[in-house]
Amino acid sequence: MQPMFRYTHRDTPIHRLHPLVKMVYVALTLVLVMYPITAGDMPVLLTWLGFSAVLWAVARIELQRFASLFKILLGTFIFLVLIQGFTYRGGHTPLIVLGHLKLWEADLGVMTREGTWFGLVLCVRILAATSALPLFVMTTRASAIVTAMNRLRVPQTASFMFVSALSFTSLLFEMWNSIVEAQKLRAFDIDSMNVFKRAFRAYVPIITPLILLLFRKGNDFQIAMETKGFGAPVKPTEIETLTTRPADVVWLGLIVSVFVVCTVIKFAG
Amino acid sequence: MASDTIISLEDVTFSYQEDVVALRELNLQVRQGEFVVVLGANGAGKSTLCYLLSGIVPHIYGGRRRGNVSVAGLDPWDEPLYITSQHLGVLMQDPEVQLFMPTLRAELAFGPANLGISREEIARRTEAALALTRLQGLEEHNPRDLSGGQKQRAALAAVLTMNPAILVLDEPTSQLDPLGRWEVVEAITRLKEKGDLTIVMTTHETEEILHLADQVLVLDRGATVLQGPPAQVFAQSARLEQAGVKTPALIQVRADLLGRQRQVERLPEPPGEEGACPQTGGEATPLEGRLDQLTVASVAQEIRAQVEAGRLAVRAGAVPAPLFARPDSPVILEARQLTVQYPGPPKVTALRDISLEIRQGEFVGIVGQNGSGKSTLVKCFVGLLRPQKGQVLIHGQDLRKMSVGAIARRVGLVLQNPDYQLFTASCADEVRFGLRNVGVPPEKIEARVSEALQHVGLAEEADLFPFRLSFGDRRKLAVAATLALEPEVLIMDEPTTAQDHRGRYQLVELAKRFHEERRATVLVITHDVDLIARYAERLIVLCEGQVLLDGPTATVFSQAETLRKSFVVPPVAAQLARELESLGVPPHVMTLEDLYRVLRPVQGEVVA
Numbered sequence: 001m002q003p004m005f006r007y008t009h010r011d012t013p014i015h016r017l018h019p020l021v022k023m024v025y026v027a028l029t030l031v032l033v034m035y036p037i038t039a040g041d042m043p044v045l046l047t048w049l050g051f052s053a054v055l056w057a058v059a060r061i062e063l064q065r066f067a068s069l070f071k072i073l074l075g076t077f078i079f080l081v082l083i084q085g086f087t088y089r090g091g092h093t094p095l096i097v098l099g100h101l102k103l104w105e106a107d108l109g110v111m112t113r114e115g116t117w118f119g120l121v122l123c124v125r126i127l128a129a130t131s132a133l134p135l136f137v138m139t140t141r142a143s144a145i146v147t148a149m150n151r152l153r154v155p156q157t158a159s160f161m162f163v164s165a166l167s168f169t170s171l172l173f174e175m176w177n178s179i180v181e182a183q184k185l186r187a188f189d190i191d192s193m194n195v196f197k198r199a200f201r202a203y204v205p206i207i208t209p210l211i212l213l214l215f216r217k218g219n220d221f222q223i224a225m226e227t228k229g230f231g232a233p234v235k236p237t238e239i240e241t242l243t244t245r246p247a248d249v250v251w252l253g254l255i256v257s258v259f260v261v262c263t264v265i266k267f268a269g
Numbered sequence: 270m271a272s273d274t275i276i277s278l279e280d281v282t283f284s285y286q287e288d289v290v291a292l293r294e295l296n297l298q299v300r301q302g303e304f305v306v307v308l309g310a311n312g313a314g315k316s317t318l319c320y321l322l323s324g325i326v327p328h329i330y331g332g333r334r335r336g337n338v339s340v341a342g343l344d345p346w347d348e349p350l351y352i353t354s355q356h357l358g359v360l361m362q363d364p365e366v367q368l369f370m371p372t373l374r375a376e377l378a379f380g381p382a383n384l385g386i387s388r389e390e391i392a393r394r395t396e397a398a399l400a401l402t403r404l405q406g407l408e409e410h411n412p413r414d415l416s417g418g419q420k421q422r423a424a425l426a427a428v429l430t431m432n433p434a435i436l437v438l439d440e441p442t443s444q445l446d447p448l449g450r451w452e453v454v455e456a457i458t459r460l461k462e463k464g465d466l467t468i469v470m471t472t473h474e475t476e477e478i479l480h481l482a483d484q485v486l487v488l489d490r491g492a493t494v495l496q497g498p499p500a501q502v503f504a505q506s507a508r509l510e511q512a513g514v515k516t517p518a519l520i521q522v523r524a525d526l527l528g529r530q531r532q533v534e535r536l537p538e539p540p541g542e543e544g545a546c547p548q549t550g551g552e553a554t555p556l557e558g559r560l561d562q563l564t565v566a567s568v569a570q571e572i573r574a575q576v577e578a579g580r581l582a583v584r585a586g587a588v589p590a591p592l593f594a595r596p597d598s599p600v601i602l603e604a605r606q607l608t609v610q611y612p613g614p615p616k617v618t619a620l621r622d623i624s625l626e627i628r629q630g631e632f633v634g635i636v637g638q639n640g641s642g643k644s645t646l647v648k649c650f651v652g653l654l655r656p657q658k659g660q661v662l663i664h665g666q667d668l669r670k671m672s673v674g675a676i677a678r679r680v681g682l683v684l685q686n687p688d689y690q691l692f693t694a695s696c697a698d699e700v701r702f703g704l705r706n707v708g709v710p711p712e713k714i715e716a717r718v719s720e721a722l723q724h725v726g727l728a729e730e731a732d733l734f735p736f737r738l739s740f741g742d743r744r745k746l747a748v749a750a751t752l753a754l755e756p757e758v759l760i761m762d763e764p765t766t767a768q769d770h771r772g773r774y775q776l777v778e779l780a781k782r783f784h785e786e787r788r789a790t791v792l793v794i795t796h797d798v799d800l801i802a803r804y805a806e807r808l809i810v811l812c813e814g815q816v817l818l819d820g821p822t823a824t825v826f827s828q829a830e831t832l833r834k835s836f837v838v839p840p841v842a843a844q845l846a847r848e849l850e851s852l853g854v855p856p857h858v859m860t861l862e863d864l865y866r867v868l869r870p871v872q873g874e875v876v877a
Contacts, residue, residue: 007371009409064612141409142375164369170413171365175689181653182690185682186703186750187674205702208692212736216688220366223325224424227359228380228431232351237382237391239375 006170008138014059015139018248019148021255022136025055028259029132033125035266039090039117044266045124051258052131059139069130076126081119088115137166143239156236171217179209275301275435275467276322281336283321283491291317293492295336299469299484301434304461306478306499307471309488310513310769311741315471318488319439321345322469324353341434355384357435358428362443362767364420368412373404373423376412380431391430398426401463402456417639418449422456429460436460438470442477443767446639446796448836450477457481473769475503475517480561487512499560513771518841519563521861526581526868527571565841569848572868576852580871585853587866591806591823601664601790602627602650602680602758608658609645609814619645620656621814627758627792632784634805634822635794637835641811643794647760650792652676663758674707681756683776685763687740687747696722696738696746697731700753707754721753725779741772748779759783760792765800773797777804802826802840802859810835823857 009015014022032048035041056066085095089105091112099109137145142163149159180190183205190202225231276299283292292314299305307315320326321338324345338344341356361367370376377395386394399405402422407415412423421441428436438457442450454477460466461481472478478499485502487495489512495502503509506516506524516524575581609620620642627633635643648654649661652668661668663679684690693699700718709717722728725745730738735746744764751759764776777793777800784791795801801808801822808825810818812835818825826832826839827847838844846858846867858864 006411009372142371143378163371163375167369167371167411167413170411178684178686178689181648182684184653184673185651185677185684186690186754187672187677187706188702189673192673205692209689212692213688217366219329220361220363221369223329223359223361224367224369226329226350227323227325227354228427229351229354229383230379232383232385234383234385237378237385237388239378239382239388239391241388 006138006166007141008061010060010139012059012139013247013251014055014135016245016247017139017251018242018244019136019140019144020151020242021248021252022140023148023152024252025255026132026136028255029129032259032262033129035263037121037125039114039121041266042117042121042124044262045121045128047265048258048262049124049128049131052128052135055135056131059135061135061138065134065138066131069134070127073123073126073130077123080122080126081116082111084119084122085111085116088112088118090118091115141240142166144242147238147240147242150238151242160230172214175210175213176206179206179213182209273301274298275341276469277337277339278321279337281321281334281338283317283326283332283334285317285330285332291332291491292321292488293490295488295491295493297486297496299467301467302464303467303483304481305467305469305484305486306482307469307486307488308473308475308509308512308514309471310771311739311767312490313488313512314491315488316439317491319359319437319469319471322435322437323357323359324348324350325359351384354380354431354433356433357437358431358433359437360421360425360428360439360441362440364417364424364444365413367424367427368420371411372409373412373415373426374408376423376427377430380427384431394430394432398429401429401459402426403452416449417445418452421445421449421453425453425456433466435467435469438468440471440473442472442474446836447838448638450474451836454481473515475515479503479517479563487514489513503560513769515770517560517563518861519565519568520560522568522841522845522864523563523571525861525865527575565844565848569845572845572849573852576868581868582871583849583853584867584869585855587869588855588858588863590855590857591821598629598631599664600626601629603662603665604646604649604659605662606659607646607649607656607661609642609649609654609656619814620649622659623814623816624659625809625816625819627790629757629790630784630788632781632791632804632806633793634801634808635792635811636796636798636801636808636837637811637817641835642814643811644762645814646811647682647762647792647794650758650760651680651682653682677703677756678707678754679756680758680760681751681754682760683744683748683751683762683764685766687743690747690750691735691743694734695732696727696735696749699735699746700750703750703754717753717755721749724752724782725749740767741775744776745779748776752779752783756789758790758792760794762794763796764793765795765797774800774803780804798826798837798840799860802843810837823859826859827856 086108087106091114093113094110095113095116096111097109101108145163146159188205190198190206193202276297278295278297281292281295282290284290307318309315320330322340322345326332327346328350334346338346340353343353343356345353368376370379374395377398378391381391381394402425404419404422404426412420415423442453445453458481461468470478482499485497485499486493487502487509494512495505495508503516503520506521509516572581576583603626604623607620607623611617611619623646637643645654649656652671652673655669668676691699693702697718700721701714704714704717719728722731725748727742727745727749735743738746759780761776761780765773780791780793781804783789793805805822807820808822809816810825810832817835818828818831826843829839832839840859842861842864843859845864846854846856850856854867858867
């Protein structure tokens with residue numbers, strides 16, 4: 001499986017955008033999804049998600065990557081829709097009736113239309129929240145991220161950890177897949193197990209080798225980093241020169257405008 | 270110490286914290302611009318020497334040291350790593366753990382940026398390193414997307430941007446395929462040709478460094494056993510063998526067939542080592558001529574001259590043509606028009622319409638470059654991958670209709686890295702795990718556990734924690750865990766990886782015994798053509814997802830032109846046999862042992 005967080009080199013307006021403008025976009029996304037949520041927030045969230053989709057398209061990021069993100073979250077979405085469908089307090093229009101089990105204001109045996117809708121709103125909120133960071137890291141060079149973080153006074157170690165973690169995820173994916181395959185060869189098939197089996201017994205043969213391998217690789221990473229001067233008591237060089245262009249101001253204006261529109265819709269509605 | 274000495278070790282003894290002595294009384298003087306090769310079996314102390322020179326000990330791994338070490342005028346023991354790293358760069362075996370930035374450009378800038386070097390200088394060094402390692406155009410690629418050889422060259426380039434005066438290379442080609450190895454050795458050769466860099470390189474691949482080495486140091490259990498110019502060191506094949514080091518095949522042939530070892534001359538003692546290396550010096554002579562000019566053609570020419578002079582006789586019948594094909598034995602595994610595509614991005618077609626049959630009792634070698642489809646093919650055979658098109662059949666039954674457990678009982682795959690599967694507290698538990706998963710009755714499990722451990726020689730270690738075993742023994746444990754399931758087909762993926770000359774055939778020997786005792790079918794994926802020549806009766810060569818060649822091993826190795834497409838070079842013995850075919854040497858000679866049976870000294874002539 002391809003990890004989501006991978007920089008893809010392209011020459012698009014989003015790739016050329018000042019990293020701090022992209023960081024503003026990520027920050028505003030987080031603010032927007034942190035607003036107290038109601039069932040009526042769907043238009044706000046869809047507007048922001050639509051805006052994000054436009055940014056993804058302008059950045060020419062393959063739809064497949066978005067599909068991967070959706071696939072990862074699909075289980076959570078189904079869970080949210082079901083749990084909200086059956087437990088939403090304000091639900092009164094039955095969609096599916098399995099029986100009747102009253103608990104406070106909710107009837108746990110009935111899946112309601114309002115509850116299902118609220119579950120869908122939560123799903124869109126999660127999707128809006130999780131689509132911002134990948135866009136940032138997939139369109140911004142590592143050195144630009146580090147320089148931008150330095151501008152925000154983030155310590156060098158922390159910005160290096162962030163950047164190397166992005167790279168490390170692919171190694172983690174590879175190791176996970178190799179371990180799952182190795183155990184399948186001994187008839188231990190985690191993919192065919194249900195959630196409960198996985199939780200209770202399946203992860204030991206997978207997690208144990210993963211942790212042992214990570215310890216070992218961690219040592220090697222330390223050697224590779226420290227023999228390249230990491231931790232030297234000098235101010236590291238900023239590789240990337242960040243310059244502000246008129247286009248950055250335009251994009252910043254656009255992002256803030258969309259955010260303001262969403263906020264107005266949210267609180268005016 | 271001479272004025273141009275850049276590395277100096279005097280009476281250095283080092284032990285790790287557990288009191289394991291890793292280096293004993295080591296002496297080494299390296300002049301600026303010199304290329305030193307360090308050879309030795311696994312555990313000989315090669316990596317420890319690299320750690321000692323680069324300051325990784327004591328700054329990352331602890332230990333105790335006696336004696337003096339000077340590297341570019343500094344003692345790495347006393348200096349912080351960021352100081353030593355400005356003089357000495359170190360490249361390790363595994364490129365995966367040396368690349369941690371999302372783009373190659375960021376990777377190359379990482380080291381000098383940490384030292385506060387100016388942006389312009391970093392750009393200049395980056396361009397120079399990219400040019401030297403021939404990685405231009407890949408600056409914005411994620412290093413993890415590169416091929417094995419490119420990754421190691423990227424790691425090398427990242428070291429070079431630190432602008433070191435000394436480069437330490439710890440088995441830089443051991444995890445690469447032949448093409449990757451060639452690419453890395455080519456980059457190292459260019460570095461040597463530049464002339465201003467001092468290089469210390471450890472390796473098991475003696476053939477690779479023949480044209481590079483100025484000085485060779487052979488270690489055995491931490492002590493120096495041989496030290497000197499390569500021509501002198503490689504003349505001592507018996508001692509090299511004792512130390513677990515392979516003598517390059519062409520040198521071995523010259524020594525064995527042309528009697529070079531009988532011209533006695535003492536090898537000089539290593540500097541300052543009088544009496545410390547009692548084995549040094551002996552019945553050997555420096556080889557004549559330049560080692561880097563030794564070719565198959567030149568050695569064949571020498572043999573031809575010996576035959577024509579009547580000193581060597583050709584006995585064509587001494588090695589009978591091997592029996593191939595068991596047309597009567599049933600087909601056990603079959604691939605029918607297999608096509609496998611990885612979704613990407615980018616999409617990669619790993620197998621293209623492959624059809625082949627494996628018959629019961631065959632011992633088959635599978636070779637090809639990384640990315641040629643070898644691993645994908647065997648993953649289809651064990652059900653880890655489902656082909657988009659085509660079928661895999663076991664005894665005529667479609668694999669898709671079988672459970673993972675049912676497949677595991679029939680086809681066993683031993684992976685390269687045993688550490689992906691080990692997780693229990695004891696070796697016996699590790700073997701039990703698979704047996705329980707496939708539903709073997711509890712009363713039969715113990716017998717099968719002890720039989721499997723016995724087979725691989727780990728019966729004594731049954732209660733030991735698997736990670737206390739050496740890497741080689743952990744691989745044997747993985748074999749035991751597979752054999753316990755009593756599969757009809759055993760597949761081994763790169764059984765020689767990370768093994769030294771002495772231990773490299775241990776796993777294949779286990780497979781051979783399994784093959785002979787149970788008439789089992791064995792498939793071995795490898796880059797080691799000597800292994801194929803020695804064990805496999807049939808050879809399949811894959812190239813770009815298709816079968817390039819498939820047939821008796823000798824026949825396949827005889828098609829050198831076609832083989833070149835997949836970067837597979839036949840073993841030296843096979844190449845010599847083809848060169849000497851006009852003298853009556855049969856073309857099916859594959860190993861040096863076979864060659865020696867065919868080419869015999871005429872009575873009264875002195876040969877080794």
